Amino acid sequence: MFNRVAIIGLGLIGGSLGLALRQARAARQVAGFDLYKGIGDRARKLGAIDQSCASLAEAARGSELIILATPVGAMRLLLQQLATSASPGAVVTDVASTKAQVISWAEEYLPATIPFVGGHPIAGKETSGIEAADATLFKQCVYCLTPTKRTPPAALERVAALIDALGARMRFLEPPEHDGMVAGVSHLPFIASIALMQTAALNPAWDDASILAGSGFRDMTRLAAGSPEMYRDICLTNSETITRWLTDYIAVLSTLRERIAAHDVNLGEVFAQAQKARNAWQVVQEKAKNGDQK
Amino acid sequence: MFNRVAIIGLGLIGGSLGLALRQARAARQVAGFDLYKGIGDRARKLGAIDQSCASLAEAARGSELIILATPVGAMRLLLQQLATSASPGAVVTDVASTKAQVISWAEEYLPATIPFVGGHPIAGKETSGIEAADATLFKQCVYCLTPTKRTPPAALERVAALIDALGARMRFLEPPEHDGMVAGVSHLPFIASIALMQTAALNPAWDDASILAGSGFRDMTRLAAGSPEMYRDICLTNSETITRWLTDYIAVLSTLRERIAAHDVNLGEVFAQAQKARNAWQVVQEKAKNGDQK
Numbered sequence: 001m002f003n004r005v006a007i008i009g010l011g012l013i014g015g016s017l018g019l020a021l022r023q024a025r026a027a028r029q030v031a032g033f034d035l036y037k038g039i040g041d042r043a044r045k046l047g048a049i050d051q052s053c054a055s056l057a058e059a060a061r062g063s064e065l066i067i068l069a070t071p072v073g074a075m076r077l078l079l080q081q082l083a084t085s086a087s088p089g090a091v092v093t094d095v096a097s098t099k100a101q102v103i104s105w106a107e108e109y110l111p112a113t114i115p116f117v118g119g120h121p122i123a124g125k126e127t128s129g130i131e132a133a134d135a136t137l138f139k140q141c142v143y144c145l146t147p148t149k150r151t152p153p154a155a156l157e158r159v160a161a162l163i164d165a166l167g168a169r170m171r172f173l174e175p176p177e178h179d180g181m182v183a184g185v186s187h188l189p190f191i192a193s194i195a196l197m198q199t200a201a202l203n204p205a206w207d208d209a210s211i212l213a214g215s216g217f218r219d220m221t222r223l224a225a226g227s228p229e230m231y232r233d234i235c236l237t238n239s240e241t242i243t244r245w246l247t248d249y250i251a252v253l254s255t256l257r258e259r260i261a262a263h264d265v266n267l268g269e270v271f272a273q274a275q276k277a278r279n280a281w282q283v284v285q286e287k288a289k290n291g292d293q294k
Numbered sequence: 295m296f297n298r299v300a301i302i303g304l305g306l307i308g309g310s311l312g313l314a315l316r317q318a319r320a321a322r323q324v325a326g327f328d329l330y331k332g333i334g335d336r337a338r339k340l341g342a343i344d345q346s347c348a349s350l351a352e353a354a355r356g357s358e359l360i361i362l363a364t365p366v367g368a369m370r371l372l373l374q375q376l377a378t379s380a381s382p383g384a385v386v387t388d389v390a391s392t393k394a395q396v397i398s399w400a401e402e403y404l405p406a407t408i409p410f411v412g413g414h415p416i417a418g419k420e421t422s423g424i425e426a427a428d429a430t431l432f433k434q435c436v437y438c439l440t441p442t443k444r445t446p447p448a449a450l451e452r453v454a455a456l457i458d459a460l461g462a463r464m465r466f467l468e469p470p471e472h473d474g475m476v477a478g479v480s481h482l483p484f485i486a487s488i489a490l491m492q493t494a495a496l497n498p499a500w501d502d503a504s505i506l507a508g509s510g511f512r513d514m515t516r517l518a519a520g521s522p523e524m525y526r527d528i529c530l531t532n533s534e535t536i537t538r539w540l541t542d543y544i545a546v547l548s549t550l551r552e553r554i555a556a557h558d559v560n561l562g563e564v565f566a567q568a569q570k571a572r573n574a575w576q577v578v579q580e581k582a583k584n585g586d587q588k
Contacts, residue, residue, distance in 0.1 A: 122506055123509075124508060124509055125509070142505060142508070171506075177502075180499065184499070185504070185506050186506070186507070186508065186511065188490065188493070189510045189514040190510060191554075192490055192514060193510075194550070194565055195546045195550055196483060196486055197571050197572050197575075198546050198567070198571070199482070199539070200478055200479060200482075201568070201575075202542075202546075203478055203542070209476075210479070210578060211578070211582065212416055212438065212472075212475050212479050212480070213479035213575065213579075214416040214435070214479075214480065215418055215419070216487075216517050217479045219513045219517070220483040220487060220514060220517065221572050222513055223513070223514065224565075224568045224572045225572045225573060225576075226569070227569075228563075228566040228568075228569055229562055231561075231565045232559075232561045232565060239557055240555075243554055243555040245497075246550070247551065248496075248497070249489060249490065249547065250548060250551070252489045252492050253485070253486070253543065256485055256489055256540070257537055257541065260485075260536055260537055261533060261534075265526075267526045267529055268522045269522075270492070271488055271522035271525045273492070274488040274518045274522075275518060275519055277492070277495035277518075278515050278518045281491075281504050282519075285512075
């Protein structure tokens with residue numbers, strides 16, 4: 001059990017972490033800080049934190065675990081400030097979906113007395129903000145940790161205890177490996193979604209066509225409703241691998257376009273392959289979840 | 295009220311039509327025919343049809359409304375056969391998501407005594423087949439009709455009565471106009487989904503990366519699990535407009551790729567525009583549904 005945990009950034013993820021920790025009685029006190037005034041009070045009323053702090057320093061003071069749950073771009077400054085405001089021995093972790101950049105900032109700014117463990121829970125929702133927070137968001141989700149050779153085992157253990165309290169499934173990855181894979185299965189999807197929304201909205205027929213858009217369009221553009229700041233920061237901190245995945249995606253689309261333009265009757269086989277891959281993925285996902293529940 | 299309605303093709307859409315018609319008591323008898331043996335009996339047991347027929351001719355005989363709910367590619371042959379097996383005065387309609395090609399077949403094969411009305415309910419689900427059929431699938435959905443100058447008003451009225459019984463919202467469109475818009479909001483999304491699934495599955499890291507794929511990936515690849523035959527037929531019968539939309543989509547993606555590769559800090563504005571467009575679309579959709587419920 002933690003004595004005091006600080007959550008910095010009280011959006012969907014930060015708020016859900018607080019709710020989950022408090023409901024699991026995994027921390028005696030959960031302190032929270034958010035840059036936007038009023039969010040902290042809202043989080044306290046919703047039961048996500050015990051104490052709403054007016055500054056990063058106030059939240060960090062005396063906390064043995066400090067969780068950064070802001071867009072990744074804000075983490076650079078937060079890590080600089082934590083170098084002096086965190087108590088020695090405190091473990092700092094984050095939840096950003098790009099890891100290499102955050103880790104390089106942490107290793108640049110934090111002293112050895114304040115160890116950092118990069119983390120990334122694979123969890124999300126179509127809605128953002130504290131109002132969308134959900135204590136069960138991390139249940140059975142994959143929670144990546146990306147320790148480096150500088151990460152002390154004791155710090156890793158502290159974050160493993162957090163993951164345990166959340167009911168998530170821990171997975172260790174090298175930071176560049178993590179960023180490369182997540183670029184494909186998480187960042188590419190949101191860019192594909194945004195591009196689809198943009199393609200539709202820029203079309204002269206959009207006003208009329210929008211009425212014909214059904215559940216397929218709804219699902220395929222859901223991610224486009226996500227936080228622009230979060231997406232921008234992800235693109236800026238994982239630019240190289242995202243660009244590579246986008247090149248692959250555009251190549252696949254271009255081949256499909258050629259085959260559709262040529263009235264290729266074998267298109268059904270390509271579609272059947274994709275269907276098979278999708279079904280296989282779903283089976284693996286379900287097995288992984290059920291396996292862990294035993 | 296209809297005396298007898300025939301549904302040809304008892305998948306998700308055909309089955310749901312039957313369930314909805316029977317639950318609304320809009321037809322004294324619903325006859326059904328499916329090419330795959332056993333599906334008709336299953337549909338009868340599920341309450342989607344009253345009578346499972348062994349042939350198209352048996353289903354069509356005496357039916358005043360014949361609904362084609364097969365993949366669009368199969369409709370050519372069905373229309374040829376209906377020219378002789380449908381009773382004079384029967385109205386034929388379809389539910390395919392491409393209209394120009396089907397209408398040209400109908401006008402080629404059906405005599406003037408058997409009028410055709412092109413239709414397209416904007417409704418779907420992630421699952422297909424009779425087991426996924428749902429009586430409420432069409433409630434409040436947009437149901438497009440694409441009459442031509444050859445469509446008799448009485449035939450149109452018959453299909454309007456069907457749409458009324460389903461609780462759907464009727465909308466008239468010119469066939470090419472329909473096909474152009476649906477290519478953008480329905481066909482492009484499923485191709486984007488299939489291409490995303492393929493891009494991920496073809497990557498050497500897919501086995502490991504697939505474990506990191508969460509709800510965003512799940513939603514963005516949901517359409518890839520749909521029927522390959524249906525998708526193929528849609529591409530073959532709407533090739534030109536789909537190709538055009540794909541060109542636009544690839545151009546938007548290529549611009550995003552360039553900006554991401556260049557670490558463009560203004561990316562957030564592009565993402566905010568997409569977010570705004572998505573939210574505006576959702577508001578319009580909800581208004582349309584609520585407006586009709588009054």
